[in-house]
Structures are given as structure tokens and as C-alpha cells.
Amino acid sequence: MVTKLPFPETCSLALMDAVVAERANGPNANYFNGISAEWRSRIETYIAEHGNPESVPRWPAIHVNRTRFHTLYNTPQEHHSQYPILKGLRDRKFQFCPSCGEEGSPSTIDHYLPKEIYPHFSVTPVNLTPMCDACQTAKGEGTLDENGRRIFLHPYFDEFLTSQVVRLTIGRPFNAPEDFALGPVEDLDPNLAALVRRHIRGLHMEERYGAFFRDEYMRLLHLSQEARDLGLDIAEDIPRFLRLHRKKAVNLWPHIFYTAVIADDELMEHLRNGDLPENL
Ligand SMILES: [Zn+2]
Structure with missing residues (x-):
């Protein structure tokens, strides 16, 4: 992002x-x-x-x-x-x-x-x-939407981009989520949130992010199984993954992914103790 x-x-x-x-x-x-x-x-x-x-x-x-x-x-x-x-x-x-x-x-x-x-x-x-x-x-040559509002964020002028502005919601079921929805983070000013939505739509972000998030998710299920096999707790590893990616930039795809995982208590519980797919 x-x-x-x-x-x-x-x-x-x-x-x-x-x-x-x-x-x-x-x-x-x-x-x-x-x-x-x-x-x-x-x-x-x-x-x-x-x-x-x-x-x-x-x-x-x-x-x-x-x-x-x-x-x-x-x-x-x-x-x-x-x-x-x-x-x-x-x-x-x-x-x-x-x-x-x-x-x-x-x-x-x-x-x-x-x-x-x-x-x-x-x-x-x-x-x-x-x-x-x-x-x-x-x-392309996009600038304004049908309502005359600007579509795209500006990397030099939009100061709020120093914080994470995009949030991922991981769908269900746990072992094969059907959708990965992107939207603005919850505490954003409503006008900025609407701008972030236009930017996501204007750059076809959900379609482009989809394959990446699916692959990352399957890797995470695999790592969860591996952690169990070794007698380790995946919940201790995930914050480390998050910190690793945060060092680069907060709006990069992997950081957005791991922020979503940590924020989802049910998913975290599933990764620790739920029934994981066989043959991971
Ligand atoms: Zn790009």
C-alpha cells in the first residue's frame, strides 16, 4: 500500500x-x-x-x-x-x-x-x-472519480501515509478462506478513509493482492503445523514475523497480512489449536 x-x-x-x-x-x-x-x-x-x-x-x-x-x-x-x-x-x-x-x-x-x-x-x-x-x-490517466473526488493517494504530500492506512480482513473457513478484503484502517478520518477506498479500487488492489495473501496464508498454516510438530507455539512466532516486515514499511503487503492475523483472535486460536488441513 x-x-x-x-x-x-x-x-x-x-x-x-x-x-x-x-x-x-x-x-x-x-x-x-x-x-x-x-x-x-x-x-x-x-x-x-x-x-x-x-x-x-x-x-x-x-x-x-x-x-x-x-x-x-x-x-x-x-x-x-x-x-x-x-x-x-x-x-x-x-x-x-x-x-x-x-x-x-x-x-x-x-x-x-x-x-x-x-x-x-x-x-x-x-x-x-x-x-x-x-x-x-x-x-492510466485517472485523476477524479465520477463524483469529482481524487482517486489516488500522493506519496509526497499525503502525510498520513507514515502510518498503516490499509487493513486486511481474512475470510472463512479457516483452512481455505474464500476472501481477503482490503479497506481503510478503522480509526481513520472518514474523508481519508474514503480516499483510501478509492485508491484501493483505482489500482485494482484486491485483485492484485489476492494471490499473494492466499500463498502467504497457506505458508502460515504450514508453519503452524511445523510449530506444533516441534512442540512450539506459533503465537510466539507471528509477532516476530510482523516486526520483521515492519522494519521495511508499515504499508507493505506482508505487514498488512500479519497485522490482520494478529488482530483476528479466532484465527490465532485456530492456528494454535484448531484442526489444520492434512498434508500441509
Ligand atoms: Zn505499485
Whole structure:
């Protein structure tokens, strides 16, 4: 699930100024000089509004020229200011996708506000977040739902992501649970809880998490049987599994899984003393 990331080191406004200055003697000088004041003000609005598409307006007047902005992102030359900054953003190494919590280094950069809709944020560092391929495919150019509410959490601006925000509920029966339901943690502010629900739905999280949780669950049944065979108590092991995963990040899939196991008293009792499936 989503994890709070530190802001990119580069100032988004300073980079924009540098991009405009570099074009002062080129064929696009008039264009970028003409829009620079408004471009700057729109980046300021982005930062002030935390990139929220509910309150960051689009800029229809520049759409006819959106390729000029896309080119800054798609084909920068090495001597251009944005080149090392984009490279630096791509080279950052994470152990998980900050948008879904899947382990593994995310391979792409996502435009939180999509560059097709907001071309002027194509090279705005606070709009560029690391993301895995599965998230990027699911997110596409999504910004707002049918009610005009933003769909996705923002890894740079949503401060509450430093805590666990997603809760798993493990279904029954114990030896072959039929569903693994994801939702916001119980004590979350109602508006943030609704946002977390939209994010889960928008990135198809339940479908994507399902196989992982099933495999993890079967491993846990197996470990429970093993503990019994050795005369050990699985209830002493599970908090250790939880702490191990918490060290990475609280919204990663295994941490969410073990939090759910520990919170489920009936399941814990089953793992200790219930009838486990044969042939584990
Ligand atoms: Zn992801």
C-alpha cells in the first residue's frame, strides 16, 4: 500500500526557471517566455494544493502546444537542466512500489497528474513518483472519480501515509478462506478513509493482492503445523514475523497480512489449536 516518500531534492520552481532560461535563444524562446509567469504560478498552485486534481485547475490554452512540454520529458538532451534531475529520479532505488506496497524496485516514473491532461507538469519533480508497472497500467490517466473526488493517494504530500492506512480482513473457513478484503484502517478520518477506498479500487488492489495473501496464508498454516510438530507455539512466532516486515514499511503487503492475523483472535486460536488441513 502507499508509503510516504521524501520530497525530491530539486526545487520544482527553480527547475522551471532554468528550463525557460535555456530556451532564451532557441526556436521556442517566444513561446516559453510568453507563458513563464503563468507556468510558474501553476506550479506554485500545485505545491499549495498538494497536487490534488480537485483543486489544481487544468490549463486548456496550452493543450495545442502540449508536445513542447512532453518533449522536455521524453527526449531531454544531456546538457538540459531537466536531464540529470529526471535521471536522478529514475535512479533512486526503492525496495517497494510506494503506490501499492509490492516488494521489488519500481521500474517507471509516474506523473501523479498525468502529462496528457496536465502537460505543464511533465518535468515538475513533485509530480513525478516511482511506480511499478502494474500500478501504472491501472492508474492510466485517472485523476477524479465520477463524483469529482481524487482517486489516488500522493506519496509526497499525503502525510498520513507514515502510518498503516490499509487493513486486511481474512475470510472463512479457516483452512481455505474464500476472501481477503482490503479497506481503510478503522480509526481513520472518514474523508481519508474514503480516499483510501478509492485508491484501493483505482489500482485494482484486491485483485492484485489476492494471490499473494492466499500463498502467504497457506505458508502460515504450514508453519503452524511445523510449530506444533516441534512442540512450539506459533503465537510466539507471528509477532516476530510482523516486526520483521515492519522494519521495511508499515504499508507493505506482508505487514498488512500479519497485522490482520494478529488482530483476528479466532484465527490465532485456530492456528494454535484448531484442526489444520492434512498434508500441509
Ligand atoms: Zn505499485
